[in-house]
Amino acid sequence: MFAGSHQLTVDEKGRLAVPARYRHALDAQCQSQVVITMGYEPCLEIYPAPEFRAICESIVQMENREHAELLKRAFVGRAVECELDKQGRISVPTLLRRQAHLDTSVVLVGQINRFELWAEDKWTAMYGEGPDSILPTLKDAFRALKR
Amino acid sequence: MFAGSHQLTVDEKGRLAVPARYRHALDAQCQSQVVITMGYEPCLEIYPAPEFRAICESIVQMENREHAELLKRAFVGRAVECELDKQGRISVPTLLRRQAHLDTSVVLVGQINRFELWAEDKWTAMYGEGPDSILPTLKDAFRALKR
């Protein structure tokens, strides 16, 4: 289960050092094999490989064929399989980096079954120190949650 | 079950000494593994790790997808797993401390299944010596409570 956010830098070679605390889990869960792709948010999504395959299954079995086709093109079609190198880094494909408008300063966010990779400025603007804009909705969301 | 409030200090390295009376319970309940994150109040929330995981389950299964997404980013995305050190302290991440506007003087408040960590001035202003502002609502709340 992934949680937490880390400010990281993508170096000149497009490499991203995965925080050490996640490496062990990723190794155990998927032999350090991950899939990077995009959803509808302006950020990259990083899945452990088995998790991604499970989502593909779900897409194939969708009732709504039109939705399924769209997801196959936009979600599956943009996916790239990667592997952590021996130093625990993944090299993020240039195309995806451009599509998500990532420069060197990024934020890696744990999202339970996946990670999201945001441009730092976008992330801070939306969920950072002063997330005043989302506060009312957030309050509603918390109240809808049993805990 | 956690109750009561303690005035504590966060030292220069961002460490918080958990009152000894809670340590046994935390050790028994979660091997001293806790998760620190933020809700919509300007304070930090500290959960025993299993408690936090249970909440994540609830989030994943929420009906309202928009709420679930928001909670995943704001609640899960800001969470940090910590472990009490051998001296019974947790080191509170700098980012979270800044977001909750904590300086050295804080109040740890037992909240049944979690703790809350408030900046002392905020806590005293809201629930401290003169809680005049909340008194009418408090009255309603008590009357709604069977006891």
Add this chain to the structure above:
DNA sequence: TGAGGTTTCCCCACGATTCCCCACTTTCCT
């Protein structure tokens, strides 16, 4: 087919941060 250039991967190194351990001081209980 071969040469040049580019990309990818691995290793090493440095600086900063984090974590762990030890010690001191204060408080509370006996």
Add this chain to the structure above:
DNA sequence: AGGAAAGTGGGGAATCGTGGGGAAACCTCA
């Protein structure tokens, strides 16, 4: 008053994030 437990502080070692160099693999174009 004495002792034990708890809160507080600091020093040192290990780890982690980051950058760069070099070798191997790949692709392109002649």
